[in-house]
Amino acid sequence: MFQLYKKRNFNELVGDTFSFFKLYGRHYFRNYLIVNGGFVLILLVLVFFLFKVFYEGTLSGLSNGGPGNQFDSFIAENFSLFLGFGGLSALLLLIISLISYLYPVVYLDLLSRKKDFDTAEITQVVKSKIGKVLLFFILSMFTAIPLIVLAFMLSFALVFILIGIPMILILIPAAGSWLSLSFYNYISTDDDYFVSLSKAFQMMKSKFWPIIGSTFVMYLIVQAIVGTISMIPYIIGVASVFTTLEDPGTINSESSSPFSFFIIMMLLTFVLSVILNFFMQNLLLINNGVIYYSIREELENNTPKSDIDLIGTQSE
Secondary structure: OOOOOEEEEHHHHHHHHHHHHHHHHHHHHHHHHHHHHHHHHHHHHHHHHHHHHHHHHHHHHHOOOHOOOOOOOOHHHOHHHHHHHHHHHHHHHEEEHHHHHHHHHHHHHHHHHOOOOHHHHHHHHHHHHHHHHHHHHHOOOOOOHHHHHHHHHHHHHHHHHOHHHHHHHHHHHHHHHHHHHHHHHHHHHOOOOHHHHHHHHHHHHHHHHHHHHHHHHHHHHHHHHHHHHHHHHHHHHHHHHHHHOOOOOOOOOOHHHHHHHHHHHHHHHHHHHHHHHHHHHHHHHHHHHHHHHHHHHHHHOOOHHHHHHHHHHHHH
16 A cells, blocks of 8 residues: 655655556546546647648648748738637646646545545546636746746856856756645645745755655656657658658659658657656656655654554454
């Protein structure tokens, strides 16, 4: 059984993140797809049609020998279409992002209180917390994020004297962890926004290097997986252009087939990147949750309480 409230060192912060997915991965991602999968699918369909219309207009301009004028007129004629689809895509992306950040927090909060819960319970809690999520991100835009941007600007300014490079490497996971721990505390408790920022900062101070180290490792794993898998169709598309391209001065409907395949591969690259980013960010968010409950255990000593609560269930 996975123990959420547990004192952990660096190795356990990383290892228990993978242990969580080993034990609960199927249940976790099945409910994630139910709660958020429909929005992701609609977004991908919209992106596909935008890509299709854009590609056909570009290819039409190339075939007519006047790419500049043809392309400008194509954009002008379909401006309302691009604006509408673009606005709808942006709205969907916002909804998906809010749910994606909220879902792991809700899941771990439910797991901390009960061992068995279904999709209906998850959906109910997610809906009830949407307002808090919006408020958190709005307030962060005017408070925490400007402070983080200022810190990054200072670090970049110090790159010229070399000290800025390690500062940036530390600041990236530190900023992400601070916001994530604040978000976990804000959603999981009744604390207000600024109290959550303060508590998250104290949590960071209590185990700074284990938190930075585990978060940095997760960033590397996520970027390596997303970058490697999403680059495969891109490389195939580029290779197809260079291996089948004829005279670059003569582009017609027949010789444009390598470009068609390249565009398909580019679209596939984008789709894979979107899907992988949404799914793989769960690794980061769950890791932050493991960190959050680990530090709460050190501060609140919840394990004895949990053990007492389990006595009755074990006797049954």
